[in-house]
Amino acid sequence: MRSASESTCFAELSAHETLTAEQDAWGSVAQLAAEYETLAAAAQHDRWASLVRASGLSPSQVSDVVNSDAFGPLAAELRRAEAHFVDVASLLPRVVAARGFEDAQDIAAVLRARVAAVVSRDTGAGRTRRVPRLVAGLIPRALGPMDAAMHQALVDRADLIESRAAAVLDQALLAGEPWTRALGPAPRGATATAWRQNACAVAAYRDRYGIVGVRPLGAVPDSTTQKLDAARPHAALETAQWLADERRTHDARRAIVSPGLPPLVTRF
Template sequence: MIDAAYTAWRTDALAGVSTVLIADSNESVHALNQRARADLILDGTVNARREVALEGDARAGVGDTIITRKNDRRLRTPRGWVRNGDRWIVTDIRNDGSLTARRADSRGTVILPADYVSDHVDLGYAVTAFRAQGITTDTSHVLVDPSTTRENLYVAMTRGRHANLVYVATDRPDDNHTTPHPADDPDATARSVLYRVLQHVGAELSAHETITAEHETWGSVGQLAAEYETIAQAAQHDRFATLIRNSGLTPEEAEDTIHSDAFGALTAELRQAEANHHNIDALMPRMVAARGFGDADDIASVLHHRLARATDRPAGSGRTRKAPRLIAGLIPEATGPMSAEMRKALKERRELIQQRAEAVLDQALAERQEWVLALGDTPAEPRAAAAWKRRARTVAAYRDRYGITTRNPLGPAPDTDAQKIDAARAKAALARLRDLAGVEGNDDLSRTVRREVASRAL
């Protein structure tokens, strides 16, 4: 399959089509880059008589496609600056080891200093799925094998404007995982590998099944939430980029924001604001107009901070305030216009997250795990019982997302800002759980047992 992918990529490249090869492993990327460069030297596209050393053992000459690996605002182009993940065509090699390059998708040029070239530049014919984020080409040629994750596949398959082609290998060992991957199968076919990567057959959870070790690795809320958020970011990228361009920023400020490392965090905050029922189309221009950005090092970070402060609570007040749209009580739903494929992928992840949270809770209840006993008894009244279980699922999802195994329902103090937000949601769910359990007419002994369990858990 690697030959088929390479041949198709080379056909596109020779036809003048903007194209990229995407593979899961650094080894495959390195081999493809070296092969591409060798062919381009042979056909005269690349001049190898004057070369410069790149990161690792790679080298580049005039005509080579390269990729920059580090943001550097000091390296300016007419309409921006050098960013991690940008692709360039080398136009000149200098005696001091520096080089001149133009953007692969525009006319902007830059001089890259020798130390930047040797430390932060690589060949750019092939990239990993992680590095492919932010790249847009006419076509992409994606290598898939049993080690490929759904997250990486969806990222890779959204890089091409006109075509995204996948090449499935069935005979490559998976050296990247210490436990079996759901796609491992000695009798696998290309179709079965791709189907399993897309669907993770065998990792879907039922509320009545035992959560196996494979489920723990590949079906956890942490894994599924990461996939959901990655797909959501790709699905909403163009829409949010348009929102930024229409927000009142100058064209240069808008492009700096969209290409900033903080743009992903900003889009996540926009998604959260929408989940809280805020009108971001009206809100973002107000965030921009609130104050200038003359002293800002990163406009995306500033906007993220302003937006977070303005939308930390659901829109409205009193009876008009709606509950936020959260999956399992934690993960903001991605809404708005997007492709049918992206919407389907997000729906699948949403259902899997909900199933997983349900299964974790059901297992804890069946085994009478101490953390779930600390939640209090399930109310007998049907509506109260349904509300109790809904909030208990939020606590279960929080524990599963962050790998919490302590007797305390919420575990240790959260480490990251993202976890702090989820912890606040889980804490609110926990408080409501205990209120619901407390309204029941349980006897004194039951209440004493609950207090003792809760005391040990804390």
């Protein structure tokens, strides 16, 4: 018969093995995100091409954009814009009219950069109260009209990504991985769900970019794509820390209130 301590260790080991098995079955966020984005590109291709045709470009410029290697990154940027509640139908004409393309070697690449700049400016800190529509707090959701089968495939991949992110977080917390200390202690009550959602966004980012160090978000990213992705988990980390601090403040206030005595006025 196992002792209490042996039973606890066995239960923790079983939980760890279960989480590891689940993660192996789902694949990494990096793999699942790549699959999601491939599906999204196919599902939304015709829609983005139609928007390009209606953007004010000449027919030859439209052809250059749609056939460019940079059309995929442009489409991904439009998906990010829509996930952040930007009106993409009016966005493209706006960035096309901003200035010409006389010196542009690749109009699609220029459009992508312009769209990214507008989205970053319009959705920066404090500019919107709406929560962006992201998978696991990280990957812009593919929205709008599309084939029903493609839509379902995207929903299925999104569910797998969020399950994987949750499993990565749970395993890290169970193992006491050093990076999780930056999240602060998980709060109780109404804020627990919000804390976990933000913590999952950090876990998803780490898993997508193979971050294994102590720093929760790793080194400063080099690629443009990762820089764009890093903004959301950075905000999520700050939110998780704030929620954890709220718990500490609440616990501290409770600790200094003695039974039968009026509470002390405290400032934190």
